[in-house]
Amino acid sequence: DADVTQTPRNRITKTGKRIMLECSQTKGHDRMYWYRQDPGLGLRLIYYSFDVKDINKGEISDGYSVSRQAQAKFSLSLESAIPNQTALYFCATSEGGLAVNTGELFFGEGSRLTVL
């Protein structure tokens, strides 16, 4: 089984619907992240959490919200999906800050979301 698991892997929905993407990890990492990938734009950070009680906005948080339910779980919600949120979404984890560890990210397999 994958160390970082995302569900669903693929989802097609309609404008205005609420969507939740879930992420769970078995790596025991404190830090979790949600990224969005669009062609030609690389990966952009949506939200991140350095521990269970910590939630921070990233570069492109508008239209998204997150919940850190436990150390191992970090979910991303689109309250009212719109077509320009069509993208590939990645959850990632890391062990700690650069002062403690390398900062290397461990990724889930991605969730392809299409908003019609």
Add this chain to the structure above:
Amino acid sequence: AQTVTQSQPEMSVQEAETVTLSCTYDTSENNYYLFWYKQPPSRQMILVIRQEAYKQQNATENRFSVNFQKAAKSFSLKISDSQLGDTAMYFCAPPDGSEKLVFGKGTKLTVNP
């Protein structure tokens, strides 16, 4: 804002040849790690190689090596003896100054038989 520049949106190389992907970045940190990730058509993000900034020796992982020039903030990836399985998007990822990584826009590499 932190900037990462991968100046080659697309590259191609013949099988068994060598190719170099460029990356420049901007950071105020002094001690940090930088990473190259690859994303094959399967879309999985896979770590290729990492470099510790305070080490002068360039990192090497089998056919993959980096040319790290700290003062110039340059971090290029060299792939030797290219293989068809190296066909992928490659992303450079330095730190953003806040204990997170920031990603370049990627270089799409195609290895031709």
